[in-house]
Structure formats: C-alpha cells, structure tokens
Amino acid sequence: MKKWTLSNVWTKYRLDALDYIQVCANCNQASCWLGEFYCDSAKTADVVGRSVRDLLKLGPLEHPEYWLKARIKRTRIDDGPLTGVTK
Numbered sequence: 001m002k003k004w005t006l007s008n009v010w011t012k013y014r015l016d017a018l019d020y021i022q023v024c025a026n027c028n029q030a031s032c033w034l035g036e037f038y039c040d041s042a043k044t045a046d047v048v049g050r051s052v053r054d055l056l057k058l059g060p061l062e063h064p065e066y067w068l069k070a071r072i073k074r075t076r077i078d079d080g081p082l083t084g085v086t087k
C-alpha cells in the first residue's frame with residue numbers, strides 16, 4: 001500500500017493530523033466500523049476515536065478514504081483523545 005504521510009492526506013483529503021476518526025478498537029480500521037470489512041472481533045469490539053496522526057503511525061492499515069467517512073468533528077489539541085465513543 002502507498003505510504004501515506006500527513007502532508008499527502010492533507011493535500012488530497014484535507015485530513016488534519018488532529019482530526020479524529022472512528023475506528024474499531026480491535027483492528028483500528030474505520031472500514032471495519034463502517035461495515036465494509038469485518039475483523040474477527042467486529043461484533044464485540046468497541047469503537048474508539050483515533051487521530052489521523054496516530055493512524056498513520058500504525059501503517060496506515062487502510063486507505064484514508066475510509067477515514068473521510070468516519071471522521072468525528074475536529075477536536076482542539078487540548079481536548080485530549082476521545083475515548084469511549086460508542087456505536
């Protein structure tokens with residue numbers, strides 16, 4: 001998979017480092033939460049908010065287009081990470 005960077009997800013999708021994306025807590029993929037792909041724990045896993053910056057550090061594990069569909073309203077840097085976002 002193409003190596004996405006903060007610079008090119010911003011240029012192409014206007015995804016900021018501190019945009020939060022709802023992802024499956026088990027596999028860290030929005031496509032799982034969106035129902036386009038299910039990991040083994042999809043039925044029981046929580047949904048969590050992770051920043052674009054953190055998701056890029058993980059791989060990324062999936063195409064950033066999925067993140068656009070699962071984006072949470074941007075949070076301020078001092079809001080801290082979102083936790084406990086539920087379906």
Ligand SMILES: [Zn+2]
Pocket residue numbers: 024025026027028029032033038039040041042045
């Ligand atoms: Zn999953």
